[in-house]
Amino acid sequence: MNESLISPFNITHPTTVQTSLFALASFARFDPTGRYVATGRVDGTATIWDLDTRAAIRILDGHVKAVSSLDWSRHSRYVLTASKDWNVVVWDLASSCVPAQRCTTLRFDAPVVSASFHPRNSRIILALMTTGEAYLVDQRKAHRGRVELCEVQEESDDEGAGASTRVRSAITVARFDPSGKHIFLGTNSGYILVFNTHSKTMVARHKIAGAGAIKGLEFTKTGRQLVSNSADRTLRQFTVPTYPAPSADGAFIEQELEPTHRFNDPINKTAWHAMSYSPDGEWLAGGAADPANHKIYIWDMSNDGQFASALDGGREPLLHLHWHPTKSSIASTTNQGNILIWHSPHPERWGAFAGGFEELDENVEYEEREDEFDIEDEADMVRRKMKEEEEEVDIDTVPEAAKPRQIHHHGVQPGDEDVAWADEEPDDDQQDWKMRVIMEEDWDI
Amino acid sequence: MSSDHRAEDSSTDDDAASQTTEDDPQVPEPPAPVPGPSVPVAGPSIASSREKPNYQLRHTIRGHTMSISAVKFSPDGTLLASCGAEKMVKIWSPFTGELIRNLNGHTQGLSDIAWSSDSVYLASASDDTTIRIWEVDSGLTQKHLKGHTKWVFCLNYNTASNLLVSGGCDGDVRIWNTAKGKCMKTLHAHLDFVTAVNFNRDATLIVSCSLDGLIRIWNTADGQCLKTLAEGHDAICQHVQFSPNSKYILSTAHDSAIRLWDYQTTRCLKTYTGHTNAKYCISACFSVTGGKWIVAGSEDHKAYIWDLQTREIVQVLEGHSDVVVAVATHPSQNMLATGSIDSDLTIRIWTDRGTEAA
Numbered sequence: 001m002n003e004s005l006i007s008p009f010n011i012t013h014p015t016t017v018q019t020s021l022f023a024l025a026s027f028a029r030f031d032p033t034g035r036y037v038a039t040g041r042v043d044g045t046a047t048i049w050d051l052d053t054r055a056a057i058r059i060l061d062g063h064v065k066a067v068s069s070l071d072w073s074r075h076s077r078y079v080l081t082a083s084k085d086w087n088v089v090v091w092d093l094a095s096s097c098v099p100a101q102r103c104t105t106l107r108f109d110a111p112v113v114s115a116s117f118h119p120r121n122s123r124i125i126l127a128l129m130t131t132g133e134a135y136l137v138d139q140r141k142a143h144r145g146r147v148e149l150c151e152v153q154e155e156s157d158d159e160g161a162g163a164s165t166r167v168r169s170a171i172t173v174a175r176f177d178p179s180g181k182h183i184f185l186g187t188n189s190g191y192i193l194v195f196n197t198h199s200k201t202m203v204a205r206h207k208i209a210g211a212g213a214i215k216g217l218e219f220t221k222t223g224r225q226l227v228s229n230s231a232d233r234t235l236r237q238f239t240v241p242t243y244p245a246p247s248a249d250g251a252f253i254e255q256e257l258e259p260t261h262r263f264n265d266p267i268n269k270t271a272w273h274a275m276s277y278s279p280d281g282e283w284l285a286g287g288a289a290d291p292a293n294h295k296i297y298i299w300d301m302s303n304d305g306q307f308a309s310a311l312d313g314g315r316e317p318l319l320h321l322h323w324h325p326t327k328s329s330i331a332s333t334t335n336q337g338n339i340l341i342w343h344s345p346h347p348e349r350w351g352a353f354a355g356g357f358e359e360l361d362e363n364v365e366y367e368e369r370e371d372e373f374d375i376e377d378e379a380d381m382v383r384r385k386m387k388e389e390e391e392e393v394d395i396d397t398v399p400e401a402a403k404p405r406q407i408h409h410h411g412v413q414p415g416d417e418d419v420a421w422a423d424e425e426p427d428d429d430q431q432d433w434k435m436r437v438i439m440e441e442d443w444d445i
Numbered sequence: 446m447s448s449d450h451r452a453e454d455s456s457t458d459d460d461a462a463s464q465t466t467e468d469d470p471q472v473p474e475p476p477a478p479v480p481g482p483s484v485p486v487a488g489p490s491i492a493s494s495r496e497k498p499n500y501q502l503r504h505t506i507r508g509h510t511m512s513i514s515a516v517k518f519s520p521d522g523t524l525l526a527s528c529g530a531e532k533m534v535k536i537w538s539p540f541t542g543e544l545i546r547n548l549n550g551h552t553q554g555l556s557d558i559a560w561s562s563d564s565v566y567l568a569s570a571s572d573d574t575t576i577r578i579w580e581v582d583s584g585l586t587q588k589h590l591k592g593h594t595k596w597v598f599c600l601n602y603n604t605a606s607n608l609l610v611s612g613g614c615d616g617d618v619r620i621w622n623t624a625k626g627k628c629m630k631t632l633h634a635h636l637d638f639v640t641a642v643n644f645n646r647d648a649t650l651i652v653s654c655s656l657d658g659l660i661r662i663w664n665t666a667d668g669q670c671l672k673t674l675a676e677g678h679d680a681i682c683q684h685v686q687f688s689p690n691s692k693y694i695l696s697t698a699h700d701s702a703i704r705l706w707d708y709q710t711t712r713c714l715k716t717y718t719g720h721t722n723a724k725y726c727i728s729a730c731f732s733v734t735g736g737k738w739i740v741a742g743s744e745d746h747k748a749y750i751w752d753l754q755t756r757e758i759v760q761v762l763e764g765h766s767d768v769v770v771a772v773a774t775h776p777s778q779n780m781l782a783t784g785s786i787d788s789d790l791t792i793r794i795w796t797d798r799g800t801e802a803a
Contacts, residue, residue, distance in 0.1 A: 035605070052607050052648065052665075053622040053629060348669055355659060355675025356711070389715050392754055393705060395688035396733045398646070436563065437606050437624050439578075439587050 013283045013298045014330050014342035017313060019054055023047060024337035026066065027274075027320035031076040034325045036435075038079055039339060040067030046081045048093065051341070057438065062089040062102045069114040073122035077429040078103075080125065082115035088127055096436045106137055114173075118197065119180040120422040122429055126183060132170025134185055136200060140425040149174075149185060149195050152202045152252060173214050178223040179409035181418045182243060186214025186228065192257065196246045198418040203243045204253040208236065216274065220281035223410040225260075225301075227284060233271040235263040235286055237305070242411045261305035263297070270295075276323040276330070277301075283308070285330055287321040294318045294334055296342075313340050496736050497759045498750050500781060500795040504542035505764070507791055508535060513784035515557050515728070516771045516792055519564040524581065525782055526567055527771070527792055530554035534569050536581060539780060539794055548579045550586050557599045561606035561623070568609055568623075570597035576611055578623060588626030592619055599641045603648035608665070610651050612639025618653050620665065632668050634661060640683040640726050645691035652694055652708075654685040660696055662708055674711055683726040689733055697722060697729045703741055703751075717741075717751040719758045725770050725786075732774045732781070735797060740781060742769030748783045748795075765789050 021028075025039035025047070036057075037049045044063030047056045063083035071080045079091045090104040110129040118124035123139040134149045151169065173186035176197070183195040190211040194204040208214070212231030219226055219240075227237045236259035243253070263286060271289040278285070282302040288295040294313030300306045316334030323330050330342040351359035376384075412419060511530035518525055518539065525539040534548035534555065553572035560567055566587065567579045576590040576597055593613040600611035602623070609621040618634040621627065635655035642653045644665070651663040658681045660674040680698040687694055688705070693714065697703045701722045705715040717729075720743035729741035737753035748762040748769045762783065771784035779797035 050607055050624075052603075052605070053624065055622055055625060057607075057624065346664075346667070346669065349671070352670045352672050353661075355673040385716075389756060391714065393693065393714055394690070395693060395705075395731055395737065395753065396690050398690045434563065435605065437561070437566075439566075439580075439623075440625050 012328055012344050013278065013285070013308060014328050014344050015309070015311065016342065016345055017340045018329075018343040018345070019341045021049055021054065021339040021341070022337075023049070023056075023333075023339045025333055025339060026337070027070070027322075028331040028333050028339045029070055029072065029322050030324050030329075030331060031072040032074055032325050033076050034327060034329075036076065037331050037339065037341075038070050038072065039333075040070045040081065041337070042066040044083060044085065046070055046079070048079070049339075057435070058093065058100050060089075060091050060100050060102075062091070062105075063087060065111070068112060069116075071116040073117050073427065073429045074119060075429045075431045075433065076435075077433050078117065078122045078427065080115055080117055080122075082112040082127065084111040084130075086111055088112055088115045088125065090122070090125075093435055094433050096438065098438055104139065108135070116174075116176055118422055119176055119178055120419065121180075121425075122427045123425065124180075124197070124422065126174050126176060128171060128174040132172065132188070134171045134174040134183075136183070136197070142425060147200045149183060149193075149200060149202075151185075151187070151191075151193055151205070152250065173217050175217045175219070177240070177409075178219050178221055178407070179412045179419070180422050181409075181412055181416065184217055184226070186217055186230075188213040190214065190230065192217070192228065194243060196243075196418065198421045199246045201246045201250060202252050203246050204241070204255065206255055206257040208257060208259075211236065216272070218275050218277060220277045221279060221407055222281065225277070225281060227275055227277070229272045229275060233264055233269055235272055235275055235284075237261040237263075237284070237301075240410055261299075261301075263299055263305070265297075273318060274320045274322070276321055278323050278328070279326050283323075285321060285323055287318045287332060289318070291317055294332065294340070296321060296330065296332060311342065313342075498732075498736060498738060498779070498797050500750070500760055500762060500779070500797045502762075502764055502793055503780075503796045504539075504794040505791050506537055506542045506544075506794065508537075508544055509784075509790045509792070511554070511790070512786035513771055513790065513792065514555060516773045516782045516784045517558050517560055518773050518775050518780075518782065519560050519567075519581075520562050520776055521564040522776050522778065524564070525773075525792070525794075526558050526560065526581075527782075527784060528555035528558045528569060529784075529790075532571075534558055534567065534579065536567075537792070539775065539782065542794060546581070546584050548577075548581075548584055550577055550579075551575070553596075556597065559601045559609070561602050562604055563606065566606070566623070568600055568602065570600045570611055572596040574613075576600060576609070576621070578609075578626065588623065590621055590626050590628065592621075592628040592631070593617065598638055601643050603644040603665075604646060605648065608644070608648060610642045610644060612642040612653055612655075614638045616655065616657075618642055618651065618663070620651075620668075630668050632663060632670075634663070634670075635659065641685045641728075643686040643694075645687045646689075647691070650687075650691075652685050652687060654682040654696060656681055656683070658682065660685050660694070660706075672708060672711070674706060674708065684728045686730070689731060695729055695731065695739070697727055697741060699723050703729050703739060705739075705753075715753070715756055717749075717756055719751075720747070720749045721745045725768050727768075727770050728772055730772055730774050732779075734775065734777060735779045740772050740774060742772050742783060742785075744768045746785070746789075748772055748781070762793075762795055764793055765791065 023039040028039045046060040048058040050057045065085035069082045082088045088106040089102045092103040110131045113128045115127040125137045128134045137146045169187040169189040171185045185193040192206040216229035273289045274287040284299045286297045296311040298308045300308040316336045319333045321332040328344045332340045351357045513529040516527045525537040528534045532551045536546040551571040557570040574593045577586045578588040595614040616635040618632040620630040637657040654660040662672040680700040682696045682698045684697040703717040727742045732738040739751040750760040765785040767785045767789035773782045781795040784792045
């Protein structure tokens with residue numbers, strides 16, 4: 001809400017490291033409000049950090065093997081941790097138990113690579129196993145179930161021959177789109193499969209030519225753009241097509257997707273560990289899998305994907321990065337487990353220390369106002385001031401801009417029944433829940 | 446102004462008119478066309494601006510033996526805390542006026558107190574240069590914040606209550622991590638006593654004011670000064686706070702005027718006058734539970750209530766026998782608390798049951 005006072009210039013990309021958190025983490029993710037960052041560790045714990053105080057405020061200890069991924073519910077009340085110990089654990093941050101207690105555990109038959117909440121309801125969870133299967137787990141009473149999302153196998157015309165030789169491809173990435181209406185799966189054979197979340201049926205299959213195994217998928221906030229990371233060390237951006245409602249006969253769209261942009265490192269040919277869009281989708285950050293340097297590449301998507309800058313974070317190689325949900329800030333993780341918080345610093349404005357001064361970037365010819373040195377009658381002045389003060393003021397309505405904006409998601413119409421389905425039996429992740437401040441034990445009083 | 450039960454108030458109307466200029470009679474007219482564009486808010490606010498508050502004394506709380514410096518309602522509305530020169534915080538029930546607890550521990554007098562937004566903790570600023578964070582239910586000190594080099598004069602929590610900001614007589618503003626009880630940042634903010642500090646709604650900004658006559662706005666994240674509002678030389682500001690929506694700041698100054706500023710444009714939007722304030726640090730506050738009022742103490746032993754929009758004095762609360770330095774508004778009910786110094790030493794609770802109920 002104070003963007004105009006704090007940064008008079010438009011939001012830009014981060015340029016320098018503001019803080020480093022000593023977290024021993026393998027990745028870090030901002031929550032949707034941008035007030036916290038959650039880190040996952042190899043020893044099976046996850047930590048919630050308060051960015052205001054830059055201190056760890058909750059330790060989530062629930063796994064016996066490395067935490068492989070983590071997700072926040074839409075208003076940050078619930079956190080999910082997925083681990084190589086075959087479990088997915090959901091935590092409720094509104095509970096004030098110390099240490100934090102798990103609220104749900106989902107057990108699977110293989111180590112879990114990644115898991116995420118449905119963007120509208122944290123009781124629907126998508127999980128991906130190291131064995132290449134993706135499951136959609138619905139914990140709501142009326143829809144309770146666990147469904148494996150299976151690629152439709154062609155009943156090919158040339159009787160058996162084609163179908164039997166075709167090995168079922170393993171799923172390597174599983175993501176909800178930002179509306180939660182569709183699930184996007186990347187496979188090790190270079191396909192992106194799109195499932196309808198409600199019906200759990202495949203609605204589209206996209207071949208990504210030349211990509212090889214898909215390693216990552218990221219969406220812009222609106223869900224209009226999608227970027228993929230793949231085994232050929234190239235990031236590809238796509239415009240997400242609009243998918244029709246799933247048809248009763250199980251038909252799906254078979255379509256090759258043509259990227260609008262490709263990004264790679266032409267010299268070193270480094271692979272990418274992670275990528276993340278800025279909140280407005282105007283920048284894309286790619287974390288290079290450089291073995292000796294911590295490098296983040298930034299491309300200007302509003303300027304046709306032009307390379308904007310490479311951020312150098314020092315000697316500790318990068319493992320992961322995540323862009324802040326609202327600000328020009330990035331959290332990147334080093335292989336030593338440190339979290340670097342990047343920001344774009346504002347130059348100190350010394351003029352701000354003197355009342356009534358304004359700093360100018362360059363000289364301006366001052367033009368005297370016609371009445372500038374006129375002597376006004378004091379009584380007139382008082383009267384004019386009084387007149388001015390009659391203007392109504394509003395002291396308690398919160399301006400719209402300060403509230404989270406409703407994002408219009410790509411491909412979602414008002415009254416969409418898939419959205420209504422996801423909103424059934426909502427979780428109690430209300431916007432106004434408060435994270436209780438837990439006082440640390442103090443022995444020196 | 447036509448409603449029938451207003452008739453008996455005509456005397457106060459005249460009172461108010463005598464305080465202001467001849468433009469005032471027009472006031473009810475110009476706002477009338479406004480409701481059109483800003484429909485939802487303007488409707489009720491116009492209606493309520495014609496109402497007048499009718500606060501009556503409910504309780505006179507005696508218990509302080511030395512000057513009172515601050516009174517604050519807990520955010521859940523169940524408790525009232527007060528502090529003064531006698532080294533302890535007192536917790537009262539605002540409904541019965543009973544003393545519930547004393548919080549003992551400071552070795553010098555107290556200048557200010559602040560509640561955490563869950564009403565569980567209370568922070569107190571003392572002349573012993575420290576701040577204590579109390580768990581109010583148990584009465585125990587949870588944290589003892591040391592760092593200020595001189596008396597701590599003012600403090601406030603942010604909405605999330607993970608941060609505390611305090612101002613000292615050394616001119617420094619400090620930002621504290623409440624969970625750890627450690628100072629995160631020191632801003633060498635002013636050249637004289639910092640008399641008030643306040644976070645805005647989302648804690649991105651801090652406003653501070655000082656006896657050096659300046660009001661400054663700071664970026665919480667990096668501690669940079671974003672703006673300075675300088676009042677006139679004869680108007681040293683001693684209390685400042687953000688409006689409930691954080692769009693404006695309200696300041697009180699030693700030229701007996703309370704001002705509402707638009708800090709984005711550095712423009713003074715409203716001036717409230719009629720009370721006396723030339724010597725003491727007197728606080729003012731917004732009242733939004735019924736009509737929209739500004740409430741402040743005064744050196745003429747009274748407390749004043751102004752209409753936010755018209756700037757007319759709508760009620761004067763009489764009863765204290767010394768300077769009223771502390772005022773507070775209840776978070777959800779039409780209830781005020783006022784506190785006075787030296788020869789009075791009482792807290793008075795005032796309630797407005799509304800004209801309908803009366």
